[in-house]
Amino acid sequence: MPRLIDTLGNVVDNAWDLLPKDATLDQAKASAAKLVIVACQLWLAEKAALLSTGKTFGVWLDSNETAGEIAGDLSLLPLVALNFPTFMDGRAYSTAALLREHYDYEGEIRAIGDVLRDQLFFMKRCGFTSFNLKDSVKLEDAQKALKDFSTTYASTVEEPVPLFRRRAM
């Protein structure tokens, strides 16, 4: 079971059941959990049926799926998970930023997939709020990595005021 941490590095309970991409509506219904994360395509195809189950749903986007696909549903979703098929695939950084900046999404954005320690700081800066760590990542390393840098030059989700404006203050 991968461990889940928040932006402060605290281990948090994971009440969400993450269903794979090929999971069906029936499997979503059959989940023992009350909180279920389904793939984007299942959500788009079976939204009404899923909502009628009385469970709470989150959606996960693969790296080739965009924030725009679920833009209209964000008020229904307390959680959006973004998948890193490999840590080298950086699309989810922009997807997280778009969810926050364009769609004013305030729910949880969770990093899933190839979530390694050396990218955690950047993820946090782009608006991710929880991290499903890969098994190989040591908890204390991940906690340290969230503090790799004390600040960032550019405007980011976490600190929209860029350094050049803070310098002038």
Place this chain on the structure above:
Amino acid sequence: MYRYDQYDQRMQQERITQFRDQTRRFLAGVLENSQFLPLRLQNGLYVQRLAPMLRVAIPYGCLSARQLRKLAHIARHYDKGYGHFSTRQNIQFNWPKLPEVPDILAELLEVEMHANQTSGNCIRNTTTDQFAGVSPHEIEDSRPWCEIIRQWSTFHPEFAHLPRKFKIAVCGTEHDQAATQVHDIGLYIVKSFTGDIGFQVLVGGGLGRTPVIGQVIRDFLPWEHLLTYLDAIVRIYNQEGRRDNKYKARIKILVKELGVDVFRAKVEAEWLHSKDGPATLTAEEFKRCKAFFVDPAYETLTDNDATFDAKQRSDIRFHNWNERNVRAHKKPGYRIVTLCLKATGSSPGDLSAEQMEFVADLADRYSFGELRVTHEQNLVLTDVKLADLPALYDALQREHLATPYTGLLNDIVCCPGGDFCSLANAKSIPIAEAIQRRFDDYDVQKKIGDITINISGCMNACGHHHVGNIGILGVDKKGEEFYQVALGGSSDRQTALGKVLGPSFAQEEMPDVIDKVLQVYLARREGNERFIDTYNRIGIEPFQEHVYAKAD
């Protein structure tokens, strides 16, 4: 020059601490090679044919004498006593030891240098005109804008894992010397009729396997919107650039596949979200950055000098050197001096530790301690008094740094090639040397006049062969090295991609091939036409006929 403040200093320190730990984990076997790879690349470290290679950034080509001395120290202490200046205003060390790289980075920080993002799929070192700030024909000094871009792009959390590398060039002069149009983003500084500064924005240029000239997506971007607009471009690229094929992952392919109008519409729509937001540049920030690039304490001088005139009359070699390596300066009585690192028999762009220290001393003595690195792999002393040119020349002569070939045939741009690089298909340095040996005579070179020869050892095009007047590409044919020749490339405001002459040649044929190409040029030249002008007028056929003519 820009100086670090507490924030710059701290972030660089944090970066070194982070990389030291990553290196430690890799060496301990905790961090897998595949996971370490992008991390080390983004800290400038390649693994090459013979040893690791560390590429140190020289942001937009500005270098101080103090920094050059540090590079000399690194070359001597951690390497084999020399460094190689690359075509992207960086310096490469070919023999560092992996466990020592964090120490090298710490040494670099002592002189406010780094190796951040000099490699990997991220925003690379921003480049510009090597004469920025001192050229008499300048629209606006590009250096403050480059520094603003450097800071924005450094550790930008959203853009550390782009589909592929991403290069930005800024040009503030009439005559483009930054190869702006063959960058992922090219920025021409422009002034409106009312004198307001802005940027003409080009996207999708690039060399490599598929050379493309960038296209304009905005004619005038007011300066305060620079960073939000860059954010919008790179965000679209990060989301939509291809990741299924490494060779189709550059932004040029995305722009080509979408069409520039669709790409522009996407950028403009994205930009509307951040336009006028907190990332909008402020007059204070521009002023702050500009204040680092003020003029040194120039003396008020006339634009002539008796010592200089006497030396011109008495020393023909000085006369030649002055003719090619010395350029006009914006201040009367000052000159810009290029140190051509292309002495025949030495690898283009290489400098020994002793030479670095020697040049640093000259910079202190004659040029306010300031130097530039050019994308033609040369060094520049930006502010030399006319009266000092004779003494400077004599000193350079002693260290074999007075090669009078700037902008001439022997000023060959050349990647390290198969002698060093693990990507190369063929050697490139021996080709450069063979050509240099054939034409190593000032009068011959002068007769040929302005010309650029660019050599790359593979299609990744580090030697920028697509935009050389004569471009040479090393290719591999069934395990044997051959060389393809192209003509007509250029990287100025009239950027053009060279056209392949025909079937490739064996290494030993190359000097003859170049000779034949030049014979056609000299026979067909009208008046003072440069090689490129004659080529553009007569086309490639006369060259093909002569080079491939069968001996009867």
